[in-house]
Amino acid sequence: MDGLMMDTQLLLIGLLQRAARLFAKREVVSRASGGVHRCNYGEVYERSGRLAAALAAAGVGPGTRVGTFAWNHRRHLEAYFAVPGMGAVCHTINVRLFPEQVAWIVDHAHDEVVLLDEDLLPQWLMIANSLTAPRLYVLMGADGESRPESRLKLAEATGAEVADYEREVQAHDPVIRWPEFSESRAAFMCYTSGTTGAPKGVVYSHRAMYLHTLVHGLTDVHGISEADVVLPVVPMFHANAWGVPLSATMAGAKQVLPGPAPTPADVVRLIRDEGVTIAAGVPTVWLGVLEAAGSGGLGSLRRIACGGSGVPRSLIAAYRDRFGVTIQQGYGMTETGPLATRAHVKSHLAAVLDEDGVLDLRATQGTLVPGLDMKVVDGSGAEVSWDGSTMGEICLRGPWIASGYYRDETGSDSFRDGWLHTGDVAVVDPEGYVRIVDRIKDLVKSGGEWISSVDLENRIMAHPKVAEAAVIGVPDPKWQERPVAIVVPRPGESPTAEEILGHLGESVAKWQLPDRVEFVEEIPKTSVGKFDKKALREKLTGS
Numbered sequence: 001m002d003g004l005m006m007d008t009q010l011l012l013i014g015l016l017q018r019a020a021r022l023f024a025k026r027e028v029v030s031r032a033s034g035g036v037h038r039c040n041y042g043e044v045y046e047r048s049g050r051l052a053a054a055l056a057a058a059g060v061g062p063g064t065r066v067g068t069f070a071w072n073h074r075r076h077l078e079a080y081f082a083v084p085g086m087g088a089v090c091h092t093i094n095v096r097l098f099p100e101q102v103a104w105i106v107d108h109a110h111d112e113v114v115l116l117d118e119d120l121l122p123q124w125l126m127i128a129n130s131l132t133a134p135r136l137y138v139l140m141g142a143d144g145e146s147r148p149e150s151r152l153k154l155a156e157a158t159g160a161e162v163a164d165y166e167r168e169v170q171a172h173d174p175v176i177r178w179p180e181f182s183e184s185r186a187a188f189m190c191y192t193s194g195t196t197g198a199p200k201g202v203v204y205s206h207r208a209m210y211l212h213t214l215v216h217g218l219t220d221v222h223g224i225s226e227a228d229v230v231l232p233v234v235p236m237f238h239a240n241a242w243g244v245p246l247s248a249t250m251a252g253a254k255q256v257l258p259g260p261a262p263t264p265a266d267v268v269r270l271i272r273d274e275g276v277t278i279a280a281g282v283p284t285v286w287l288g289v290l291e292a293a294g295s296g297g298l299g300s301l302r303r304i305a306c307g308g309s310g311v312p313r314s315l316i317a318a319y320r321d322r323f324g325v326t327i328q329q330g331y332g333m334t335e336t337g338p339l340a341t342r343a344h345v346k347s348h349l350a351a352v353l354d355e356d357g358v359l360d361l362r363a364t365q366g367t368l369v370p371g372l373d374m375k376v377v378d379g380s381g382a383e384v385s386w387d388g389s390t391m392g393e394i395c396l397r398g399p400w401i402a403s404g405y406y407r408d409e410t411g412s413d414s415f416r417d418g419w420l421h422t423g424d425v426a427v428v429d430p431e432g433y434v435r436i437v438d439r440i441k442d443l444v445k446s447g448g449e450w451i452s453s454v455d456l457e458n459r460i461m462a463h464p465k466v467a468e469a470a471v472i473g474v475p476d477p478k479w480q481e482r483p484v485a486i487v488v489p490r491p492g493e494s495p496t497a498e499e500i501l502g503h504l505g506e507s508v509a510k511w512q513l514p515d516r517v518e519f520v521e522e523i524p525k526t527s528v529g530k531f532d533k534k535a536l537r538e539k540l541t542g543s
Contacts, residue, residue: 009183009207011084011180011210012085013081013178015210016081016085019250020045023252024040025042026041026226026252026254027040028041028043029254030073030259031258031260031262032073032142033260036274044077044078047078048174050172051165052085052175052178053172053174054168054169055083055086055113056175057172058113058136059112060112062181063186065089065091066111066112066114067092067114067115068090068091068114069095069114069116069124070095070237071236072235072258072259073257073260076115077236080236080240080245080246081249084187084206085178086178089186089187091189091190092188092236092240094191094237095237097199099126101199103130103131104198106134108407109201112133114134114138115140116138116140116154118139118140118146119142121153125157128158134158136161136163137160138163138164139151139163139164141165151163151164184206185205186205187204187206187209188204189204190239193530200406201406201407202405203402209243211400214250216244216247216339218369221339221369222247223303224247224248224251224278225251225253226253228254228278230244230253231270231271231280232244232258232279233281239334239337242338243339253278254274256276263292264285265292267281268292271301277301278302279304280306282307282308282529284529285529286319293323301323302324302325303327304326304327306327307338309529309531310365312458312461312462313458314458314462316329317359320359327362328343328344328362329363330365333424334402335401335420335422336396336400337402341366341368342367342369343361343364343366343367345358345361346431361433363458367432371398372400374394374395376427377395388427389427391425393421394422394426395420397420423439424436424438424439437450437455442472444481444483446480446512453473456512457469457471459507459508460500463499466487466488466490466493467490469485469488470486470523470531470533470536471485471486471514472486472533475541476515483514485518486523488520488522488523497516497517501517524536
């Protein structure tokens with residue numbers, strides 16, 4: 001017996017339609033070169049309709065891939081809704097990837113149209129003559145129309161048609177009736193950062209992103225309300241900014257978009273000036289903001305959503321103690337839409353734990369969000385106990401978990417028996433709190449025992465003289481591998497190797513201590529702000 005419910009489709013344009021109808025005057029603020037640009041959801045909705053009409057006139061139709069090579073700003077937000085809303089696919093391209101990776105991704109996705117920030121034109125020109133897919137570029141000027149000379153330069157380099165975003169938006173009347181289609185249709189594409197081979201394409205459906213948005217907005221998950229002011233520092237090309245722009249729009253919250261290449265000082269200024277209450281970004285962002293904020297505080301900021309890599313316990317404590325701000329850690333990946341877990345402290349635990357106990361929970365990746373299934377398996381595929389100590393690989397399934405990679409000719413071992421095998425090793429305690437131990441490829445195997453590089457990194461970064469730390473395994477003739485720590489001192493500090501090892505010796509076994517400590521000015525990072533351990537291994541071992 002079937003239920004007697006209407007079979008309406010979950011389409012993303014409905015989120016913006018709701019915001020435009022109920023919260024039309026709520027602000028959307030974008031940092032730009034001339035200051036900040038202010039508009040509202042009513043204007044974003046109208047301009048999204050104009051953009052959709054302009055793209056349709058240019059031959060964009062159902063399934064057409066429309067790439068965006070852009071920072072976080074209101075035009076990018078317009079594209080977030082206009083492109084999927086018309087039945088096309090919005091492909092957010094990572095502006096921090098190597099040029100050859102960008103070129104591979106654009107042609108692999110077959111992006112016919114690319115919306116391109118004018119200030120990123122020099123990067124694009126590095127690959128322009130090697131691309132075969134794009135037939136139309138829409139250039140977005142920093143504060144208004146793009147410069148004619150920029151459009152001419154792009155046209156000459158690519159042989160494609162080049163249009164100006166603002167001219168096209170103003171020249172077309174907005175869509176009156178958005179098309180209706182199946183919620184299973186593709187809405188977004190994102191590619192992994194490709195640190196261990198060619199980037200992999202993940203294709204998100206309307207249904208997946210709509211359900212992800214609903215769960216994202218739950219009080220114990222992200223909890224964005226209409227009263228909030230939301231700052232997604234995480235780029236809109238990084239797994240759809242973790243879904244923050246979509247859930248903020250659904251709630252009708254004021255959005256503050258940080259614009260091109262925001263510095264920690266830019267982020268602090270926006271938080272203070274715009275009354276930001278919730279922000280989102282990777283740990284390296286908040287390490288920088290911690291220094292930039294000084295003694296001036298962070299205004300009305302109350303919560304930070306943090307992920308992308310493990311959040312050091314010391315960073316969570318620093319924001320709590322200095323600013324009264326809660327860092328709420330989460331876990332996910334491009335393949336998981338991306339949200340999979342969130343570190344919410346259960347009420348019965350909050351009632352009995354002291355501050356250090358609560359901090360320990362916040363330093364985990366949290367518990368599984370509603371709508372997903374999770375298992376943790378050993379090397380043979382058998383599920384391990386949730387006892388807080390037995391390690392295994394996280395496997396996930398659910399309505400916003402990828403079932404495969406786009407045009408993956410070789411196939412992938414990541415998808416087996418209806419589960420995504422994440423490659424992340426974790427332990428889960430009896431309450432369901434997940435603690436990532438490491439990536440499978442980053443665990444250090446020494447004398448038959450596993451050493452967690454993540455655990456060592458977090459402990460080193462708790463040292464008051466340390467800004468950042470990465471740990472990698474290097475070959476050893478006796479022990480197979482031994483850990484090496486790479487440390488960035490805080491400004492004005494000069495820690496010694498003995499100090500670092502002495503600090504670690506207070507909490508880890510002697511055999512787990514790094515064989516050596518190397519001090520550097522900067523640790524290389526991936527395009528999404530994670531420590532680039534592949535680059536570190538190549539530098540230290542040549543392999």
